Amino acid sequence: MAVVSKRPIVIGLEVHIQLNTDTKLFCSCSTDYIGHTPNSNTCPICLAVPGTLPLLNDCAVELGSRMGLGLHGEIQRYSNFHRKNYFYPDLAKAYQITQYGLTISDGGYLDIESEGKPRRVRIHHLHLEEDAGKLVHPTADGRLTGAAYSLVDYNRGGVPLSEIVSEPDMSSPAEARDYVIRLRQLARYLDVSDGEMESGSLRVDANISLTNPDGSLGTRVEIKNMNSLKSLERALEYEISRQNKVLDSGGRIIQETRLWDDAEEVTRSMRNKETASDYRYYPEMDLAPIVITDDQIEAFKRSMPELPWEKRERFEKSFGLAYEEIAILTERKELARYYEDTVEAGAPPARAANWVRMEVLRALNELGQDITDCKVKPSALAELVKKVESKEISSTIGKEVLDVLARENITLEDAIKRTGASVGRITSESLDALIDKILGGNPDVVDTIKSGQDKKGGKLKFLQGLIMKESKGQADPREASETLAKKLEGLC
Amino acid sequence: MKMTVDREVTLRMARAAQLRIEPDQVDYMMNSINDILDFCALVGDLDCAGTPDFSWKMKKLPDRRPDIAHDWSDRDEFKSSAPAIDGDFFRVPKINAEE
Numbered sequence: 262m263a264v265v266s267k268r269p270i271v272i273g274l275e276v277h278i279q280l281n282t283d284t285k286l287f288c289s290c291s292t293d294y295i296g297h298t299p300n301s302n303t304c305p306i307c308l309a310v311p312g313t314l315p316l317l318n319d320c321a322v323e324l325g326s327r328m329g330l331g332l333h334g335e336i337q338r339y340s341n342f343h344r345k346n347y348f349y350p351d352l353a354k355a356y357q358i359t360q361y362g363l364t365i366s367d368g369g370y371l372d373i374e375s376e377g378k379p380r381r382v383r384i385h386h387l388h389l390e391e392d393a394g395k396l397v398h399p400t401a402d403g404r405l406t407g408a409a410y411s412l413v414d415y416n417r418g419g420v421p422l423s424e425i426v427s428e429p430d431m432s433s434p435a436e437a438r439d440y441v442i443r444l445r446q447l448a449r450y451l452d453v454s455d456g457e458m459e460s461g462s463l464r465v466d467a468n469i470s471l472t473n474p475d476g477s478l479g480t481r482v483e484i485k486n487m488n489s490l491k492s493l494e495r496a497l498e499y500e501i502s503r504q505n506k507v508l509d510s511g512g513r514i515i516q517e518t519r520l521w522d523d524a525e526e527v528t529r530s531m532r533n534k535e536t537a538s539d540y541r542y543y544p545e546m547d548l549a550p551i552v553i554t555d556d557q558i559e560a561f562k563r564s565m566p567e568l569p570w571e572k573r574e575r576f577e578k579s580f581g582l583a584y585e586e587i588a589i590l591t592e593r594k595e596l597a598r599y600y601e602d603t604v605e606a607g608a609p610p611a612r613a614a615n616w617v618r619m620e621v622l623r624a625l626n627e628l629g630q631d632i633t634d635c636k637v638k639p640s641a642l643a644e645l646v647k648k649v650e651s652k653e654i655s656s657t658i659g660k661e662v663l664d665v666l667a668r669e670n671i672t673l674e675d676a677i678k679r680t681g682a683s684v685g686r687i688t689s690e691s692l693d694a695l696i697d698k699i700l701g702g703n704p705d706v707v708d709t710i711k712s713g714q715d716k717k718g719g720k721l722k723f724l725q726g727l728i729m730k731e732s733k734g735q736a737d738p739r740e741a742s743e744t745l746a747k748k749l750e751g752l753c
Numbered sequence: 754m755k756m757t758v759d760r761e762v763t764l765r766m767a768r769a770a771q772l773r774i775e776p777d778q779v780d781y782m783m784n785s786i787n788d789i790l791d792f793c794a795l796v797g798d799l800d801c802a803g804t805p806d807f808s809w810k811m812k813k814l815p816d817r818r819p820d821i822a823h824d825w826s827d828r829d830e831f832k833s834s835a836p837a838i839d840g841d842f843f844r845v846p847k848i849n850a851e852e
């Protein structure tokens with residue numbers, strides 16, 4: 262939805278991505294916490310027992326660097342950690358260990374397309390930090406205010422995050438959404454994170470302001486608590502209209518943090534907002550600085566897989582596909598791999614693209630499956646596409662065969678037999694005879710068409726359907742409808 | 754140099770820390786903070802001139818660790834020493850701020 266705002270919109274995003282490590286950022290506790298007993302993934306380090314010392318997870322450094330490189334950032338040879346102090350018991354230490362000032366990756370950009378237009382979003386930096394635990398509020402109605410105390414689960418506390426801070430380069434909610442989609446795709450391509458917003462692996466905070474009439478930046482409002490792409494867009498749209506209304510009525514925008522309420526679809530001012538000076542950032546003396554050598558950076562670069570935009574370019578060159586097709590096929594690297602395997606197994610690239618995009622994705626969608634669960638092997642799909650190409654079986658039957666293959670672990674030949682189709686196309690003579698039989702068996706339908714009452718073409722479609730059904734899909738749809746039309750004309 | 758806090762500063766600190774303290778707790782907290790400040794003053798007054806650096810010989814420890822999970826076995830014992838627990842959760846003071 263396009264948003265109307267007479268004042269230009271300026272949006273910057275802070276995206277937290279949970280890094281795909283086995284253990285937490287500073288201790289050896291498992292990061293696999295979802296659905297686990299509260300506080301079962303904890304140890305003296307993440308519970309802040311006095312005398313314990315954090316020790317940095319090597320893998321988090323590598324994943325953070327990889328993401329930084331994917332964003333064209335400059336990996337820093339030297340960075341360090343800071344303590345961010347705040348009074349909230351979701352971290353046992355009463356401070357969060359984060360990077361501040363000297364961060365692991367500096368600068369960079371991400372190219373996105375939004376509503377058909379390309380846009381470059383500059384990245385300010387990427388830094389590493391630990392996640393906080395989760396507070397549970399034990400009142401019956403789930404509201405905080407009635408509770409005499411809160412409960413805390415530290416399983417998530419200490420899980421590694423990379424925070425990616427963009428420059429304020431986005432000018433609409435749609436662009437913000439497309440930026441997050443592109444960022445998530447990059448994280449998945451790099452195996453840095455699963456990027457699931459629903460499970461909290463990817464979290465977005467937005468900064469939004471409306472530009473003043475003199476062109477200077479307006480007052481910035483931060484929005485938190487958006488846990489889907491849809492709520493990100495809705496929250497920004499709401500905020501744009503709220504700020505415009507405030508300014509139209511002569512009011513002023515207050516610099517503040519607002520929380521998105523998904524149920525009420527409003528943003529609400531958040532009290533007790535700390536500012537950077539309240540956080541009393543200071544260097545974390547319990548941790549050595551992160552030193553990354555040139556050799557390590559070279560090794561990270563060498564281990565980078567093909568990136569989404571590189572894959573898109575290659576698909577365009579090698580397979581000559583249309584932009585929209587490529588966008589769908591390369592959305593996830595697993596799907597791109599599947600498509601390439603199908604082509605490698607002998608399917609013509611354009612046909613294979615169509616089948617993967619339309620039929621395989623449809624079948625998976627119907628079964629609620631992911632491409633990684635797909636029972637149709639690329640080699641089987643390639644054979645199937647070739648059979649349809651050579652008109653050995655019709656495309657209608659081909660789709661049925663695909664559905665059978667998607668549900669059961671059987672061979673292509675068995676699946677073809679299962680659909681009841683004898684392999685081979687129906688001859689023109691048998692098609693002729695079949696149509697005569699159908700017309701003869703449905704005189705009332707024929708009469709309706711002849712008398713011109715079949716205005717919407719429903720009766721005609723009915724006859725076409727009968728032909729495909731009676732021929733067990735072996736009739737060529739175009740030939741069938743042409744023959745049918747001719748015969749009907751002859752009857753008129 | 755010795756510092757002290759009065760009731761007003763104590764209340765301000767509590768507000769900054771988002772702690773609600775009842776009127777009859779203010780003196781107790783003020784005195785506790787002043788005890789800590791007294792101790793700091795005591796340390797500050799020590800004459801450390803000529804004291805050698807505190808150091809010991811040890812191998813340089815690694816500054817990063819491999820990403821291998823270890824479970825910690827003494828969790829129950831630790832939990833039993835926590836000030837307040839509720840099932841598997843730790844109980845913490847009520848938070849006045851909205852999350």
Ligand SMILES: [Zn+2]
Nearest residue numbers: 288290304307
């Ligand atoms: Zn731990």
